[in-house]
Amino acid sequence: MFAARQLAALLECAPMFAEILTIGDELTRGEIVDSNSSWLAGQLWDLDVTVRWMTSCRDDEADLRRAVTEAAGRADLVLCSGGLGPTEDDLTVDVVSALAGVVPVIDEAARARLEMFLGARQAPMMPLQLRQVRIPTGATVLANPAGLAPGFEIGIGTTPVVCLPGFPRELHAIWAAGLGDRVRALREARGGAPRIARRIYRVFGRGESQISAACRGVVDDVPGATIHYQVKFPETMVKIVIKDPDGDAARGRLEEVDAALRTRLGPHLYGTGDAALPEVLGATLRDAGLTVATAESCTGGMIAQLLTSAPGSSAYVVGGAVVYANREKERQLGVRPETLASHGAVSEACVREMARGARARFGVDLAVAVSGIAGPDGGTADKPVGTVWLAVARPARRDDAPDADEVDGVVVDTKLLTWPGPRDSVRLLAAWWGLRLLLDAAGGPR
Amino acid sequence: MFAARQLAALLECAPMFAEILTIGDELTRGEIVDSNSSWLAGQLWDLDVTVRWMTSCRDDEADLRRAVTEAAGRADLVLCSGGLGPTEDDLTVDVVSALAGVVPVIDEAARARLEMFLGARQAPMMPLQLRQVRIPTGATVLANPAGLAPGFEIGIGTTPVVCLPGFPRELHAIWAAGLGDRVRALREARGGAPRIARRIYRVFGRGESQISAACRGVVDDVPGATIHYQVKFPETMVKIVIKDPDGDAARGRLEEVDAALRTRLGPHLYGTGDAALPEVLGATLRDAGLTVATAESCTGGMIAQLLTSAPGSSAYVVGGAVVYANREKERQLGVRPETLASHGAVSEACVREMARGARARFGVDLAVAVSGIAGPDGGTADKPVGTVWLAVARPARRDDAPDADEVDGVVVDTKLLTWPGPRDSVRLLAAWWGLRLLLDAAGGPR
Numbered sequence: 001m002f003a004a005r006q007l008a009a010l011l012e013c014a015p016m017f018a019e020i021l022t023i024g025d026e027l028t029r030g031e032i033v034d035s036n037s038s039w040l041a042g043q044l045w046d047l048d049v050t051v052r053w054m055t056s057c058r059d060d061e062a063d064l065r066r067a068v069t070e071a072a073g074r075a076d077l078v079l080c081s082g083g084l085g086p087t088e089d090d091l092t093v094d095v096v097s098a099l100a101g102v103v104p105v106i107d108e109a110a111r112a113r114l115e116m117f118l119g120a121r122q123a124p125m126m127p128l129q130l131r132q133v134r135i136p137t138g139a140t141v142l143a144n145p146a147g148l149a150p151g152f153e154i155g156i157g158t159t160p161v162v163c164l165p166g167f168p169r170e171l172h173a174i175w176a177a178g179l180g181d182r183v184r185a186l187r188e189a190r191g192g193a194p195r196i197a198r199r200i201y202r203v204f205g206r207g208e209s210q211i212s213a214a215c216r217g218v219v220d221d222v223p224g225a226t227i228h229y230q231v232k233f234p235e236t237m238v239k240i241v242i243k244d245p246d247g248d249a250a251r252g253r254l255e256e257v258d259a260a261l262r263t264r265l266g267p268h269l270y271g272t273g274d275a276a277l278p279e280v281l282g283a284t285l286r287d288a289g290l291t292v293a294t295a296e297s298c299t300g301g302m303i304a305q306l307l308t309s310a311p312g313s314s315a316y317v318v319g320g321a322v323v324y325a326n327r328e329k330e331r332q333l334g335v336r337p338e339t340l341a342s343h344g345a346v347s348e349a350c351v352r353e354m355a356r357g358a359r360a361r362f363g364v365d366l367a368v369a370v371s372g373i374a375g376p377d378g379g380t381a382d383k384p385v386g387t388v389w390l391a392v393a394r395p396a397r398r399d400d401a402p403d404a405d406e407v408d409g410v411v412v413d414t415k416l417l418t419w420p421g422p423r424d425s426v427r428l429l430a431a432w433w434g435l436r437l438l439l440d441a442a443g444g445p446r
Numbered sequence: 447m448f449a450a451r452q453l454a455a456l457l458e459c460a461p462m463f464a465e466i467l468t469i470g471d472e473l474t475r476g477e478i479v480d481s482n483s484s485w486l487a488g489q490l491w492d493l494d495v496t497v498r499w500m501t502s503c504r505d506d507e508a509d510l511r512r513a514v515t516e517a518a519g520r521a522d523l524v525l526c527s528g529g530l531g532p533t534e535d536d537l538t539v540d541v542v543s544a545l546a547g548v549v550p551v552i553d554e555a556a557r558a559r560l561e562m563f564l565g566a567r568q569a570p571m572m573p574l575q576l577r578q579v580r581i582p583t584g585a586t587v588l589a590n591p592a593g594l595a596p597g598f599e600i601g602i603g604t605t606p607v608v609c610l611p612g613f614p615r616e617l618h619a620i621w622a623a624g625l626g627d628r629v630r631a632l633r634e635a636r637g638g639a640p641r642i643a644r645r646i647y648r649v650f651g652r653g654e655s656q657i658s659a660a661c662r663g664v665v666d667d668v669p670g671a672t673i674h675y676q677v678k679f680p681e682t683m684v685k686i687v688i689k690d691p692d693g694d695a696a697r698g699r700l701e702e703v704d705a706a707l708r709t710r711l712g713p714h715l716y717g718t719g720d721a722a723l724p725e726v727l728g729a730t731l732r733d734a735g736l737t738v739a740t741a742e743s744c745t746g747g748m749i750a751q752l753l754t755s756a757p758g759s760s761a762y763v764v765g766g767a768v769v770y771a772n773r774e775k776e777r778q779l780g781v782r783p784e785t786l787a788s789h790g791a792v793s794e795a796c797v798r799e800m801a802r803g804a805r806a807r808f809g810v811d812l813a814v815a816v817s818g819i820a821g822p823d824g825g826t827a828d829k830p831v832g833t834v835w836l837a838v839a840r841p842a843r844r845d846d847a848p849d850a851d852e853v854d855g856v857v858v859d860t861k862l863l864t865w866p867g868p869r870d871s872v873r874l875l876a877a878w879w880g881l882r883l884l885l886d887a888a889g890g891p892r
Contacts, residue, residue, distance in 0.1 A: 028497040030488025031676045033481050037502065042476025051474040052509060054502040056483070063498060230477045294747070294768065300754025301740070301747030304768040308746025311822050311869055319774035322740065322750040322766030324759075328808070332765065332778075362774070376757050423757055 016190050018044050019075035020054040023082035027056045036081045047187050059089040072156040082166035084149040086132040097136035100154050104134040110150045146173035195247030197254040201238040205268045208236050214264045234429045270445050277435050278306045284442045285316040293362035294320035295354040297371040302431040318362050333357030346371050351391035352412045359393040366441050367393045368434045374426045386420040388430040394441040462636050464490050465521035466500040469528035473502045482527045493633050505535040518602040528612035530595040532578040543582035546600050550580040556596045592619035641693030643700040647684040651714045654682050660710045680875045716891050723881050724752045730888045731762040739808035740766035741800040743817040748877040764808050779803030792817050798858045801839035812887050813839045814880045820872045832866040834876045840887040
């Protein structure tokens with residue numbers, strides 16, 4: 001019954017194919033990574049538009065003509081980025097105009113904006129600059145709130161071709177200012193477009209294969225539902241997408257999957273949506289009225305840097321100590337020389353004292369400490385590269401275990417990581433675990 | 447005369463065109479950014495191979511067949527990445543074999559490696575796993591030092607088609623292990639391939655437009671020479687490439703350009719080659735036997751984190767203080783309450799005291815301090831967002847100006863940044879300026 005409904009829903013909505021074309025010598029010479037294609041593809045996928053080809057070509061008139069012709073011939077929608085600037089290398093307007101059978105014209109509104117921009121800087125208008133405010137005759141202008149060159153849409157044959165600047169900031173702004181709605185309308189105009197409900201679940205502390213094993217089958221009996229995994233080290237995003245001709249039905253089924261998925265992901269799920277761990281932790285600390293400090297050895301300031309990356313973090317970050325040398329562990333945090341002598345700097349005993357010392361000296365509610373061997377050198381048989389000890393000092397709680405390490409109402413929780421990997425990833429993983437332990441100490445994600 | 451030689455050199459070497467094809471639904475759904483195309487394009491460009499098309503397509507047999515056929519038909523060399531894994535979605539071996547008119551076979555050496563890998567983990571071999579050690583019959587295996595799936599090369603028509611795994615680490619390892627040499631040989635086999643001399647100049651402290659203005663014309667009279675700019679915020683790379691049929695001639699002309707370019711870039715040039723500012727600074731500190739500490743407010747630990755990102759940094763990094771709250775500026779660094787009250791935390795007076803305090807308390811040769819308004823909130827008319835004060839405390843030098851701020855043999859140099867931008871970029875720019883001031887205090891780049 002479910003399968004029958006699913007089939008019906010799928011048959012009802014024909015796929016819509018799009019093609020993305022990015023233009024510029026800087027791409028084909030490997031001077032910049034093309035992030036526009038991926039960004040546009042993600043937006044289109046969310047609107048149930050299937051990207052079939054993504055192509056990059058040089059600033060070459062014949063190649064560009066060939067690329068646009070081919071794309072317009074096989075896709076339902078073409079999105080181009082690049083080649084809209086003022087130089088003679090910027091050929092997109094000329095090539096697209098010729099293929100649409102029209103001539104380029106100055107867009108007067110864009111010219112007026114350019115003149116105002118130059119006037120404010122008392123700069124003269126140079127003839128070449130007018131090239132960037134041209135559009136094909138009859139094209140629909142797509143306002144560019146973030147730059148001077150307008151985007152536009154024009155038909156080539158029966159296919160809408162959209163041309164956008166190459167600067168990611170401008171491309172995103174044009175999408176937000178109206179292009180997103182326009183593509184949604186094109187999708188819906190093809191008839192029977194499904195409504196899409198989706199949610200991103202952010203998971204930290206397990207690998208992708210463990211996560212996908214835990215989630216196996218969770219959407220199997222849910223019509224129109226798919227599950228996708230995206231690793232963005234050190235976290236993994238799990239994305240649930242539900243399509244249905246009826247938006248309420250899609251949202252309703254999403255809530256059913258939501259409950260099941262949360263059970264399966266368990267405590268490794270730290271949030272949903274756009275906010276990464278530093279922001280989730282920041283919001284939790286702010287709401288709880290808690291302050292924090294850091295005591296870092298191998299991460300060398302990374303935890304503090306991540307904590308302060310969020311705007312407004314001065315509400316909860318008091319400060320931190322980077323204690324790379326052992327004498328700084330003693331001087332700044334009061335770690336005892338005996339502890340370092342008998343256990344070493346990378347030990348549970350050391351991070352316990354670091355965390356307690358930081359909490360007392362900074363006068364904060366929560367203090368995190370980390371000491372480990374990030375490599376590539378410094379590993380031993382006992383403590384190989386990737387061995388990291390973490391600790392968080394926090395106020396005692398009523399539900400603490402009887403054997404919790406409590407002194408004067410302060411409890412320290414510890415964690416050992418053993419994750420052999422390159423230096424960068426050991427440090428990043430350790431820093432995220434520091435944030436995660438702080439989140440637990442602050443009462444967990446809201 | 448120069449122009450004639452240049453023309454001759456150009457005529458002598460016919461261009462060689464390559465095409466890059468990246469395969470996978472995760473690309474066309476926008477789940478990951480394709481960095482392989484850019485990386486390969488950069489390698490090819492350095493070997494004087496021109497990339498004309500870069501295409502991404504789905505894990506779809508018909509689409510993949512079309513993409514490979516088209517690429518092999520119009521290019522002199524095709525590089526594919528992706529679709530070599532063990533799952534049923536991994537179609538590259540099957541499609542490429544069919545186009546080459548052969549069947550896939552197990553590569554016995556790769557099978558043995560897979561068995562050893564699984565044996566060491568006491569994991570059973572599952573039939574599906576054998577898919578990833580297949581190659582087209584007759585293909586040349588490209589050893590993969592970083593993974594289990596081998597790369598390979600096979601001819602389709604007269605065009606060599608190279609297939610590589612999608613993981614960047616594996617793709618880079620295969621290139622380094624032999625593919626780079628193979629492509630160089632293909633380039634040279636086309637006859638009259640030029641020798642290429644090149645150098646990357648790393649510039650920090652000026653914008654791209656100022657840098658390109660300073661360099662204008664520097665290669666105009668140099669045969670076979672080109673100049674390229676690549677912005678990688680907050681630095682800019684300037685790349686000089688000299689082509690000549692004679693390698694010695696190319697290298698000789700590079701040295702001539704080198705001298706002229708260094709004069710033009712002046713003190714903003716901090717190094718050449720692969721080492722970024724943190725590594726250049728680290729090597730300078732190590733060689734000079736100097737130790738450092740950090741005192742950070744708005745950068746929140748980023749300077750310490752960058753300093754400790756280099757392996758072996760414990761030789762020169764003693765520690766750091768993250769002093770986000772004003773009371774920490776007083777407690778950890780001894781900044782006077784009067785200074786904070788009369789000048790504010792974002793002031794030259796405050797960073798002077800922070801730097802002196804850090805140098806004394808950490809007992810180091812050099813201490814850097816930073817305090818600023820990273821935004822988005824907190825700006826005022828006097829001190830808008832993007833206002834950042836930096837200071838470095840260092841031993842006095844014989845060539846210090848008579849009015850240098852010297853106390854007890856310690857001099858503090860300061861710098862004011864006013865760079866309105868998003869929070870992330872204000873922090874990153876400020877952190878790099880901190881590193882740059884340390885480099886100057888350590889005696890400049892070697």
